[in-house]
Amino acid sequence: MIRLIFTCSLILFGIPALLAQSFISGRVTDALSEDAIELATLFIPESNAVAQTDNKGNYRIQVPIGEAFSLRISRVGYREITTDVRAMPGNAERTLNIAMIPVDAGVEVIVTDSRLEEGGMIVEGVEELKLLPTTTGNFESVLPHIALGASSGTGGELSSQYNVRGGNYDENLVYVNDFEIYRPQLIRAGQQEGLTFPNIDLIRDLSFSSGGFEAKYGDKLSSVLDIKYKRPDSLAASVGLSALGGSAHLEGSFQAGKSRYQRFRYLIGARYKTTKYLLGSLDVSGEYTPNFTDVQAYVTYDLSREWQIGLIGNFNRSVYQFIPQSRTTALGLINFALQLYTVYEGQEIDDFTTAMGGVSLTYLPDRDHNPIFLKFLASTFQSRENERFDILGYYSLRQIESDLGSDSFGEVIAELGTGTQHQWARNYLTSQVTNTEHKGGIEWQRAVQGETKTSSHFLQWSVKFQNEQIDDHINEWERLDSAGYSLPYDTNFVQVFYTLKSNNTLNSNRLSASIQDTYTWQKDSVAEWRVSAGLRAAYWDLNQEAFISPRAQVIFQPYAKGKDISLRLSGGLYYQPPFYRELRGLDGFVNTNVRSQKSAHIVGGFTWDFYWGNLSPKHFRFITEIYYKKLWDLVSYDIDNVRIRYSGDNDATGYVMGIDMRLNGEFVPGAESWINLSFLRAREQINGVQHLKREIGIDEAIEVDDVARPTDQLMTLSVFFQDYLPKNENFKMHLNLTVGTGLPYGLRGNNIVFRNTYRFSPYHRVDIGFSVLLWDAIRKKEKPKHFLRFTQKTWLSLEVFNLLKVQNEASNTWIKTIFNQQYAIPNYLTSRRINLRLRMEF
Structure with a gap:
């Protein structure tokens, strides 16, 4: 019973x-x-x-x-x-x-908090990043924290330049609303860098690929950053103020015609930056007067249901004035310590002015059957760059007593060298890049009746014509005087240590085209396959070079219950045609026979979305990619601070291999964090040179097959972590941690045979910010008379840069004695600084 x-x-x-x-x-x-x-x-x-x-x-x-x-x-x-x-x-x-929304239509997705992955690219929104403590005020500074394989390079926190998987900054593509973005060419130090083009207040989302990207993107060796600006539907604005500058933006839309499809949308942003307060922590004391401004606008008008026109414009000016006074730098080990003391005369005045304008016309005729889009773009970029300095430094290199038991501890015990370093330059460069482009796409989709299968093709194509005009006048020299003798020492006449003088004018045209097809096959409860294959072709009339670049990607996603994973394999042949700086050698001569740098690239990737206990109702995402790049026809280069000095010839081969890992999610509900860890090995060999290295305890130099590339950084770790007070999300903490092993460098003027045999000290830095939400519009009913009631949100942040006060190295000052001995004195980056930042959203 x-x-x-x-x-x-x-x-x-x-x-x-x-x-x-x-x-x-x-x-x-x-x-x-x-x-x-x-x-x-x-x-x-x-x-x-x-x-x-x-x-x-x-x-x-x-x-x-x-x-x-x-x-x-x-x-x-x-x-x-x-x-x-x-x-x-x-x-x-x-x-x-x-x-x-159709691909490339540029319209905002309605469902928020979206996370998508197309063509192996990482896609992120930017709202979580607006309160991240950053010294540059530039969006690119956050890339090492959210993108695979990206690192900040030698410029550190003063620079927005980034390296991706063993490549330099010139190997990265940047697009804003399908317009390719260019930058000034003469910048040699992070202090001179102003505001970059992307304005975080205007960005809707970004896509980033660290390699193995699709054929629809341009011809570079390393990465693609594809930024889409917002298309606002309502009025909004923001204002930001801090000790490092300020920003403001306005956005909105209104109906501008009889039809409901005729709508005008606008985005306007202005930024100002000054790093005077930050530069005051450098070893070189003096009068720093940096002023950087950027104004840009993006407007669109829907002419009808099918036609849309867009206009983008930007004006950017960076003025850097510096009057150095003195410098004191100490370095060395416990048993051998050095001190460089320098007194200066003269000043530096740099002016970098750029402007960009573009227009786009988009046609979307049919979205029901075989949807198609056609887009036409035209843009022009102009820059005027002036670099002028005349600085005389009287230096004294001393040995300091480092014995703790000595009565003279910390005092000068020997004078290793005295002399004068005189640096002079009058460099002027103007450039203009004008292009027109057409791109389009069409889709065919098929569902098998009676079965749960679908398949589709998405064909995309593009054609682009580009004209480049360069006018370059370089005149710079450096004179070294040690103990009254000009170096290099010669008994017959006086020589200067370094001189470069050249006048170059170029006018050239490029033509490129691409075609790719993406085939997608889906079967319910089984899997999804996405295969993309395409070709790029390009021709440059300056060096008469033409090439074809095949690229392919395969993405597989099994629909296994409880397991949200995807596997990727991509690769191809990637070519990077030279721009002006790759053509100009160390002697100032322009070699118009330089060919494209080339890479055979293969990438394997794995993505896993999962839930981590009860940490958050949202899933975490783990991404890992392993890659190998075979490089040839390389133009070798050295990096001095952020200045890349090319050899001006296809004189090297090499390879890069490594693995990148990223974990992101809400370790604290409602506050997303990112952790990036990368390992790489980047090697090269100069053609016709037998490279050597010295080992401790061995008298003879050892032959080696290859040497470190200037971007060979074994390990990088980047963490962006957010937290808030228990039961009160109005008080937030933002931690920004960066760790990287030292980058290589070699002897100045003799970095060929024994190439890049030394390394900078490891880079490690912690920036932290504490933010309080002073006002939120949802509290209007509770506090109708609050003094901030006219805003939607108001944040106040206290930021501490370089919390641990670490002395990181950006480059070296080389001191040479009359006996031909060289000493590398590090140029340190900024020390600890405290910043107060206010952000108001309307």
């Missing part, structure tokens, strides 16, 4: 629980036309549930009961969306309508 009662209880109470089901339903539409999107795929990784929209865009999908989950919506030709959904009870149904 007891067994019968137990069985009946299971039937009465267990079956209803098993039959309890919950659903989400809604409609998927086009964000521009509001038309229904047919055959869009909806997928829930936690339960392996899959559904598709019908011809009216409607869907209904069963969801897990009692637990949060992710809903992924995708359709070829549209940007994929992933949104996190709160837990639902049994027998519940929720409505969720979703608007998607």
